[in-house]
Amino acid sequence: xxxxxxxxxxxxxxxxxxxxxxxxxxxxxxxxxxxxxxxxxxxxxxxxxxxxxxxxxxxxxxxxxxxxxxxxxxxxxxxxxxxxxxxxxxxxxxxxxxxxxxxxxxxxxxxxxxxxxxxxxxxxxxxxxxxxxxxxxxxxxxxxxxxxxxxxxxxxxxxxxxxxxxxxxxxxxxxxxxxxxxxxxxxxxxxxxxxxxxxxxxxxxxxxxxxxxxx
Ligand code: E4P
Numbered sequence: 419x420x421x422x423x424x425x426x427x428x429x430x431x432x433x434x435x436x437x438x439x440x441x442x443x444x445x446x447x448x449x450x451x452x453x454x455x456x457x458x459x460x461x462x463x464x465x466x467x468x469x470x471x472x473x474x475x476x477x478x479x480x481x482x483x484x485x486x487x488x489x490x491x492x493x494x495x496x497x498x499x500x501x502x503x504x505x506x507x508x509x510x511x512x513x514x515x516x517x518x519x520x521x522x523x524x525x526x527x528x529x530x531x532x533x534x535x536x537x538x539x540x541x542x543x544x545x546x547x548x549x550x551x552x553x554x555x556x557x558x559x560x561x562x563x564x565x566x567x568x569x570x571x572x573x574x575x576x577x578x579x580x581x582x583x584x585x586x587x588x589x590x591x592x593x594x595x596x597x598x599x600x601x602x603x604x605x606x607x608x609x610x611x612x613x614x615x616x617x618x619x620x621x622x623x624x625x626x627x628x629x630x631x632x633x
Contacts, residue, residue: 419594422472422602424582426453426461430605431468437608442472444546444582444602446502446526459495466496472544474524476502485512493521500524500543505533510540517541524580531565538575544600548583559583560592567596587611 420441423434426449434440443465455461458475465473473496477488485508489501500522503509513523517540524544525537529552537545547566549559566579578599584590587610593601 419598420471420600421608422474422580422600423608424449424584424602424604426450426455426465427605428453428461428464428468431465434605434608435469437612439608440469440471442474442498442500442600442602443469444474444502444524444580446476447478462492462495462499466498469498471498472500472522472524473498474500474502474526474544476526477504480504480506480508482508482511482515485509486515489516489521489523490519502526502546505537505545510536513537513540513542517543526582529562531562531569534562534566534577534579535569535575538570538573538577542577544578544580546580546582546602549581549589550583550585552583553585560589560596563593563596563598567598 421439422442422444423431423440424444426445431443462475475492477485479485479488485503492501493499501516502524503513505525505528513525516523522543524546525542526546528534528545528547534545547562552559563581580600580602581593581598582602584601584603584607590601590611
């Protein structure tokens with residue numbers, strides 16, 4: 419299981435990288451806007467300097483020509499840049515062209531198994547099903563991950579399933595059980611993965627006993 423952080427906050431990216439668990443970073447236009455980064459290129463260069471792994475950079479064009487123009491420029495920034503393309507018809511055309519050119523893609527905003535199948539056929543390197551946003555509308559996001567896993571295995575597609583829109587640790591644990599390839603999550607969820615009350619209680623006791631011994 420590869421772990422990506424889902425943020426454009428450089429401090430959080432650095433801290434997660436220092437924990438030795440980070441395999442990549444995903445960003446999207448909302449996350450970049452939230453951090454107030456005015457220079458997208460500069461932000462991506464900084465992220466690439468912190469993390470040696472897949473760094474997803476999302477395009478904002480919605481026509482194939484525009485997506486290709488944006489993506490080709492972003493791909494020049496660093497060898498680890500993966501072009502994030504929306505799962506729409508024009509996006510799929512662009513994914514096919516990028517794939518032919520050897521540019522890696524992350525096909526985003528995937529909400530159905532049929533969309534995921536098309537992304538794989540177009541040559542996507544990663545597909546991003548959004549589990550939290552499905553849960554938000556009373557659909558089971560993890561069911562989608564199981565369906566995509568089954569379909570990709572049935573036909574031998576090598577596109578990696580990147581579970582996105584993760585909201586809590588159980589999304590991560592269930593993704594591992596299903597056999598998804600990558601999980602991207604906010605820093606808060608990464609912190610939650612490391613946390614256990616019995617660890618804290620146990621550590622407090624060890625330290626208190628040690629103090630008694632040495633007093
Ligand atoms: C990552 O690639 C997605 O853009 C992100 O996980 C979406 O998360 P959200 O549904 O919490 O905005």
